[in-house]
Amino acid sequence: MAAVVALDSLIAALPPGMVVTDPDILAAYRQDRAQDPDAGTPLALIRPTTTEQVQTAVRWCAENRVPMITRGAGTSLSGGSTAVDGAVTISTEKMRELTIDTATRTAVVQPGLFNAEVKAAAAAHDLWYPPDPSSFEICSIGGNVATNAGGLCCVKYGVTTDYVLGLQVVLADGRAVRVGGKQLKDSAGLPLTKLFVGSEGLLGIITEVTLRLLPPQAPACTVVGSFASVTDASEAVLAITSKIRPAMLEFMDSVSINAVEDMLRMGLDRQAGALLVAQSDAPGPAGAAEVAIIRQAFEAHGAADVFDTDDPQEGEAFTAARRAAIPAVEKIGSLLLEDVGVPLPQLPALIGGVADIAADNDVMISVIAHAGDGNTHPLIVFDPDNADEAARAQVAFGQIMDLAISLGGTITGEHGVGRLKKAWLPNQVGPDVMELTALIKNALDPQGLLNPGVIL
Structure with a gap:
């Protein structure tokens, strides 16, 4: 009562x-x-x-x-x-105010605005907000900050934390604090802005974000190659990233290629074992040199039908295909979505290991990836009404995270630990880091009221 x-x-x-x-x-x-x-x-x-x-x-x-x-x-x-x-x-869905300051190239944003809306507002002032999760049209800035979201262009331009200059945060006792601001350089005190970015609501509720904006991205040239196997494609990724940092380098396996083709009907090669979509936005001769490096890497690792285009619409079509991969694969069945990342030299081992896990557990696993930074999204497809298959999918889910950790990687590159992955976090970071995390949590939220069950 x-x-x-x-x-x-x-x-x-x-x-x-x-x-x-x-x-x-x-x-x-x-x-x-x-x-x-x-x-x-x-x-x-x-x-x-x-x-x-x-x-x-x-x-x-x-x-x-x-x-x-x-x-x-x-x-x-x-x-x-x-x-x-x-x-x-x-x-925070109704917290939707936004102002653009062209003098400081910043946006002050409430957390309920969608990523795409911030991009559009910046573009109206001839500016650019780079972080671009595949769900950019429907995900909010508050969620992006809470999970330190990434996206397709992050291989070159970085993730959300690289663009957060300041925050307003409501603490567990109801106080509202401001950390950071519009200044580009600030070494006053502890870097508390960075502490809250990626904290998944565990330390406070973000009510305002000050974002750094850039001049518009230069026109990009897109290079696409189809490969016989995922191994060939992952080796091509290493050949590229050892020489340049492209503006985008995305990976799709055969399952996702066919699922996207079923949905978009854009003429993707259904026989390919993997597809790589790369972009260079370097200007002039530097861009031509990067495209040549990408093409050479593709061809040296057996890619068929390699082509490049500087037509924005053609390039965007392949970018849209990659963004559509998760909803396309979801049409096959329910998904357990992974978000594991590894140091780039371990990318072939991770992709090969995921294939072994799929075979061992007799489940379908489609792999898509922000390949340029080693962040993969294995998508485990299963029928939730089939208890045995659902159980095998859960086993595979855990084994993929164990594999990433064993390769020196992470259980999450951009989606966050949340509730679904926290059982594996201690295996990645170790007891001392878990203790330190708990100390910070208890200092800011002694009653444990903020997002209980997340991370800890």
Whole structure:
């Protein structure tokens, strides 16, 4: 009964309709893109529009010891915004203000804006926001910051943290703090901005982000090659990255090639074992030299039908094909989505090892990758209604992470640990780092109310 009275006080403290208890609406906020079958049901959903409203919600939760789940657009692939029974879900989807400062080349953004919307706003001022997850049209900036998201161009231009200059964060006790700002250089105190980027809502709720913008990307030349095997393609990747850093270097295996062709009908080679899509945006003779290096690497490793184009529409068609790989493969069956990365010399071993895991467990695993930085996305396809197949898929899921760790890699390059991968985190980072992580968490959130079940 006390919880109901306390919830009434929260409803009274916020604008009408901001606190939602309708069971049908709450059901839609139970799961995120990871589709965690163990998702709980929120006590309530709160959709604030301002930092002050977030503070009100957080203070109420702190006073009543109610856990808080922070949710952006719900595109998390690691269960980072999965609902928890008895917890309040705070969705930042309605926090959508944005301003562009051309003098400092920065954007001040609330977390609910989509990545694509920030790109478009920057482009309207002849500027560019580089980080570009495949889900850029539907994922939010808040989620990107929380997971330190990457994307296709990150091999050359870096990931989200490289563009976050400042943050406003609501702490577990309801205080709002600002870290960083519009200045490009700042060595005052500890680098707290970097601490919050990638923290998956464990340390605070991000309510404003100051992003660094760049001049527009130069026109790119796209090089495409089809390979007989994934091994040949991964060896070609190493031949390229040992000499240059392309603007993009993406990998698709035969399963994803055929799935994308089924969906887009763009004439991809269905017989290919793998496809590489590379881009150079270096100007003039430097760009021509990079294209020559890419072509030579493709051809030296047996690629057929190598071609290059400086036509933007042709180049974008292949980029769109790579972005479509996950939804295309998902049409085959339910997915367990991996996000493992390794040092580049270990890329062939990782891809080969995933193939062995698929054979050993008799499951289909499609591999797509941001190959230029060693970040792969093995997609385990299974039928959730087939208990034996679902169990084998789960075994493969864990074995892939074990393989990445054994190769000196990581269980997540850009999706975050979330709830689905935290059992493997200690094996990667070790007990001392886990203890340090817990110390930081306890210092900022002594009641353990922020995103319980994530990472720790």
